[in-house]
Amino acid sequence: MPDTAADNRLIIAANRGPVSHKRGEDGEIVAVRGGGGLVTALLGISAGRELTWIASAMTPEDAEVAAAAPGGEIDIDHDGHRLGLRYVVAEPDTYHRFYNVIANPLLWFIQHYLWNLPAAPELGAAELDAWENGYQAVNRLFAEAVSDKIGSRPSGRPLVMLHDYHLYTCPAMIRERHPEAFLHHFVHIPWPQSDAWRVLPGPMREAVFGGILANDIIGLHTGKYVRNFLDGCRELMGLEVDYGSGTVSVEGREVRVRAYPVSIDCGDFDRLAESKAVLAEERKLEEARRGRLILRVDRMDLSKNIVRGFEAYGLFLERHPEFREKVTFLALMQPSREDIPQYAEYRRRISAVVERVNSEHGGSSWQPIELRIQDNFPASVAAYKQYDVLMVNAVFDGMNLVAKEAGLVNSRDGVLILSENTGAHKELAGSAVSVNPFDLEDQARALHRALTMPEDEKKRLAGMLKDTVRSNDINRWIDRQFADIKSSMGGAR
Template structure:
């Protein structure tokens, strides 16, 4: 198993001299108003759970959308704050979006267009021009935030995450200065559909053009890599090398690879071994509480692509 220390050493050895940035829609820490004052909470979700330990080990800057009702009051003039609050290890740079922008970018194009399309579920994706416009606009907001963080920097490694940011890589690359050396990578956390499903997307060419501004594109499974390359071939008319999972585009070679992501097992294991957990398990297993031999517990969100047990 690869540890946080292993990743730290890898980043130090391979990215020496590079500024390290992670870019995602969801932020790893949220400032919220509560009756007891402002509190910092960590959002639920695999992305932040997987990447926060990495960032704490390596340092750098995490660019993400501000979502807490006290977020704006807890950043500096550059919309930055140090996290985790108890023991700061890296910088969180927040991107601000209005409710209307979130509705079109996140709840609209990301979740009502790309999500059902990529999961190939029996729910028709919504192809709405206003959603697409909002998606483009918000990707531009992220690209501008990244430009602010890399201004005056000669070398930077920028790691984009998920389907919310399909256009931002091209915007960032196009906005770089001639002397800047930017290495762009993108991990797409959901499936990439078969090419004949992807071609239903009216803006598929633009999404592919944005994604191919990366140097490295990662998916969970090899089949998703093949689906992506097949989409490139069918939509853009470019023949990839399926044998080595590469494609040449606009004078550059883009590498497409499977990288199954994991969770922070050590932290979860420690939580599971706490005395309070054992007591609760014993209480739930008591016959007078639940008189069944087998008990199933599910923690998935209520979503049509996730099973609720």
């Protein structure tokens, strides 16, 4: 029954691939693994299936390797997971418009409520062009690559899993060519309330919703995002939605919208925490350590609320001078999206506030904030183990995995300060000190509370945090999605 059963293939489409290629010092092309647990997690789901991953070529070497591979597919062995990797190669101009004009900032800003609406965005010819000839063009390339892979053996019901806000319009393009495909889409960032989408011109808005609604299942992190999505379908698209069952009716199909809070690979993280690279970084940290350690680890993104975090810390030092010279705020910041003007500006604002707090409160013998702009994952994990307080005060954040990663491996009963506007807050509120990310006084109070919390309470919270993370490991995230896929595939025919 080739038409009714799922076939054995799984196609993942995500902007970022499991590896990227660059030229080593000896001129040879080498594959470099990306950071973050998502890739490993996604590889974990292949579970006996024949897996193909379709990703954007990010480097000239990616494109070169793709061109040289037989059938355009590169064989990859990723910790024993075998998969085929296909690159979508867009022109640099096309990719720039897709990535630096539409996906970030336009969609990213909408979904995190980051636009300064009285002034921006100003959608003009450049943005409309970037939509058609950037975002839509790259989505079309992805759809063609998926279609090509499906078409190479047109039998059964292939499973395609799409990822994130880069690929909203791709599912409709795949659906058009392959009505039989089972399409699943996970969105890793918040799904905002419907008014946020009113920033987009009507045709774009309809393309986003119409595109993603071509999926069979749409996965989001939390029940709140699911509700926001359903509200948007009702209000912006005039579609019939069922809040109880989490479904949208579109052109005779039922689309299921489900919450799957993403998590981390706990086993992997446990091993990583004891790895040589991390232990070496940890020794450096211990040697340099001076008193208590407040930590934050973030991409330098406007959603992360880095500036207000430092301002709140300055306020804390002002209110509690007894902590001077006894605490250091270590900020490990990865550079991010520096081609986008708002990010360059944000980086300048971060430098300015660090300078101000350090000059107001520090001296020759003590720097209140130590800002390291780097991309060094072992150093981050070492710091995860060593923090006394972890600051996660995001303006809005889809999930925030730093809270889970760091909470899992921390060895000092460190206290998590967690923004109420993160997806993680739904799971972790009980084991954290919650803060309103706009309220500096609240964040300053939270720092004081975290630094003066009795040992037994710290132990209790830190233990609860670890338990919560372990009880919703990445494997559960995967299992729940596959259970729903299986039941949907079964139920649909």
